[in-house]
Amino acid sequence: MANTIALGTLVPNIGTGTGGFIGSAVNPGDHITFSLGLKSDVGGSGNVSPPITLGTITFALTSLSAKFYAVGAPNVFLGELTDGQTKTFANLLTGDYFIDVTGTSANGLGGTYSLSLLSHAASAPGPAGFLFVGGAAAMMASRRRRQKAKLALA
Structure with missing residues (x-):
């Protein structure tokens, strides 16, 4: 046992x-x-x-x-x-x-x-991890704005 x-x-x-x-x-x-x-x-x-x-x-x-x-x-x-x-x-x-x-x-x-x-x-994620996530979010927001602008012109 x-x-x-x-x-x-x-x-x-x-x-x-x-x-x-x-x-x-x-x-x-x-x-x-x-x-x-x-x-x-x-x-x-x-x-x-x-x-x-x-x-x-x-x-x-x-x-x-x-x-x-x-x-x-x-x-x-x-x-x-x-x-x-x-x-x-x-x-x-x-x-x-x-x-x-x-x-x-x-x-x-x-x-x-x-x-x-x-x-x-x-x-926990350090500063570099937060910068990566923040940068990715900024790129996605920028892309979304460009797509909206294209749709508005069409």
């Missing part, structure tokens, strides 16, 4: 880290929940932790998979983050999200992992 880890609402520009022990029959994976209070870009990275040896038993993961979803009816798959990878999920809307973390154990006993998340407010 998977453990559920509730991170709460992510605060922009403040990193959130979590991790756990997965990959065994006791805990095949973790279910991590979080919310966004504003439209955000969320970056994440996941890593398999180094092997832990206790006596003659070694706990180690050989792979890690963190699948990101937006909560909905149905849930929306956003993408996957694997061991050693960093990925950004852009323009996520306010709301609830979850990550299902699974891994493959070297010997069936499980191992540990770490997952880091960082949210940033999604970027």
